[in-house]
Amino acid sequence: MPDTLAISRVNDFVVRFANTNGSGSASANELFARAVLRMGVPVAARNIFPSNIQGLPTWYEVRVCEAGYLGARGGTDLVVAMNPQTFAKDQAGLEPGGYLIYDSTRPVQKSQFREDITVLGAPLGAICNKEYNDPRERQLFKNIMYIGVLAAVLEMDTGEIDTLIGRQFAGKERLIEANVRAFHLGRDWAIENLPCPIGLCVRRADAVGGRIFIDGNSATALGAVFGGATVCAWYPITPSTSIADAFSAYCARFRIDPETGKKRYAIIQTEDELASSGMVIGAAWNGARAFAPTSGPGISLMQEFLGLAYFAEIPAVIMDVQRGGPSTGMPTRTQQSDILLAAYASHGDTKHVLLFPEGPAEAFEFSALSFDLADRLQTPVLLMLDLDIGMNHRLCAPLRWDDDRVYDRGKVMTAADLDAGKDFGRYLDVDGDGIPYRTYPGTHPRKGSYFTRGTTRDRYARYTEEGGPYVDNMERLLKKFETAKDLVPGPVITLASIPSRYGVIYFGSTSPAMDEAADLLEADGHALDRMRVRAFPFNRDVDAFLRAHEAVFVVEQNRDAQLRTLIITECGVNPAKLTPVLHFDGTPITARFIAAAIAARLGEAAKQSERAVA
């Protein structure tokens, strides 16, 4: 291959590791990502994994990007192809001029390599077999060794990797030494035998700043700890399981009574999501802050309970880490396809509060906020994450907590209030905001008790089958939903550098790709104002943005344009005004995809108007 074609870029490329799951590659791959970060260069790391435990292909993608774009870019510049099963596919996924690193222990015929790439063979298996006897060690150290090869060809700072290995195996001196040795074996071999450096290079920069590297599920769990949740009821389901795991770990650290050693929390692994939602509702009815992490199939099972919580007005926090649906769908791939399911969950007329964090920092903030909102509004709040946010480490702002913040426990009548003679009607709208007062069970010997039910009742919680009180109650619930509009986080609006007739709406994990796409489009002469929706019901600013633009693109990661449907229904917008941009193959949406789709539509529109003029 002529050298002129080889990709030549500093701090701006995509490395993809192709492995077999269960081979212990994940920690080596993460080591690479962290080493780049420590060199001051932002990375976006994504794990692409199968629904199995051992033996199927898995990939880890690291986008090295000094400019700070954290969305998936699409395409690969360098692949570390360690999995023979996917060797051909991995090679095919390389950009022209890309680089292939593979284990050359077993010879591969020259004809099997693409001609427009640089092939870098390293006999990793042979080196391992020579150096180690234990088969497990051979496998594990091979992983560290290819990181050594990468460090050599990308001219990385070895000190950072040595430090990271030391940190990872702190207290286990033997392991530190062995891993450092394996790393240098790989690196030294590469320096001697490969044409180092290649066209790609990681160079020390100062673009990471004080940011932290955390996955959205951990951040969500931490938000629940800070938000005062004491009850977690969950059923194992990818990609939400690590929320419960992280909650458990953080609680073990922060929620043990120092005097007695007893727990200030309860975690129940339930028999299903019917039970997890039921427990959350029971606990919240009884005055504890409770949550259930789950994914789409769990939300399907929770439908009946969500309707009860809506109608009986019980706070409940549910985290939906969305994955590819419908049915079992793509359980280890990402989508934003539960929007309508969540917004209108359950039979009858229902609407629920949804929050859409863009990444871990907001996942933390919104997770804690969801408990305040649920208590204030006495209704379910669904935190809509997705696999891309939940299960991948993302570079984000450090987590913040205001120590002066006081939990908003909402309208709760106490024994003192009742003794003071306050009129208690469980479904009585005293303040005109649609939100009634509640009492916790056990509050007062003779006052304030009421019967909670999913059947109709009057303002004093007395059973009735009369149409009047039913309508009165349903309309009050609508009023409460109106109140919610001013309590939920408003949209984030970013205006183009010049006034634009066009707008784009997006939410959740699409955020980093959209930011980058906007830059690409603007560089191409397309200016768009953008609005990141952060909650449902839609804040009044959402209506204003829709009114202010002639045409609006709605970018989402599902087939049916679910957010668009919600906007049309709830904001009364002419559907023709909203153009869907949809990505739903299970991979995270990319800036290239968004920019190409929008540019094509804008191009068509321009042509049409030219024709109209002609």
Place this chain on the structure above:
Amino acid sequence: MSYLAKPKFHHPALPENTLGYTRRDYEGAISTLCAGCGHDSITAAIVEACFELSIAPHRVAKISGIGCSSKTPTYFLGNSHGFNSVHGRMPSVLTGASLANRDLIYLGVSGDGDSASIGLGQFAHALRRGVNMVYIVENNGVYGLTKGQFSATADDGSKSKQGVVNIDKPIDLTALALQLGASYVARSFSGDKAQLVSLIKGAIEHEGAALVDVISPCVAFNNHVGSTKSYDYVREHNIAVNRLDVIVGRTPITVDYEPGKLELVQQHDGSWLRLRKLNAEYSVHDRRAAIDFLLEHEAKSEIVTGLLYVASDKDELHADLNTTDTPLNALSQKELCPGMARLEEINASLG
């Protein structure tokens, strides 16, 4: 059923319990069930049990599912919070409530459709977790509100009011509860108030998962000849293994009974169960023998009632979880929120 509001006045000499409450303080709204419904007798037994144990009404949370049985919490303990939840899902709501506040008494009220059909899963898991509760099944073998379909506890061969014969095997909730590890298992009959009241009292005093399966005839749809859950049938086939008294707070007096026929069992809260054995062979401490005994008598079409099993070891969810003595819903923000300093530490570790 009656549509009249219940009058609030009562006889001035109505007896009071040690807390100064009368029986009327434990009553609820007037029942809307059919006249003669077994469930109303259970309601009366709950009122009596709570009165006799001098329980502060507001310290009870009564939680139910859906169905005739699940309507009854409206008819007792009017000063308690109640929660008529979702069909078959009382156990999860109750479990959550119990997690939030370990200090209340949880009374779960369910029926055979609610617990043995749609809610069998939650029935099983709440018992195996050892949730500290009284789980009462008002068991009539039919769906009342939908007009008389068989439920999963209907006996094989039992005839419906329309003459249809049930061909499915029945689920015996007590046998199931024994297998699942419930620590207090009893069966009673709504027509035997004395037995029922004491079994409910024992269940309330018990710390752990207590199941009381109460055969409670449905006068509208399952009280005919050919039904195995009619008043007449249950009376004729009832085999009570013991009679129970519950004594709280003092050493029980034992002189009234013949020696050898009486057994005293102390529960973990200090209360005593005084068992008068009607079947000298039967032991309330042997789970396996209890299951055998149930199966043996079921084969003879007999309905075994009484206290069937009480565990000698304490097994209760909060103890298993090692949660704080302070109820979780009473912890302060200071106790719950680690604060910014700790978050800074976390941030520093994630750089």
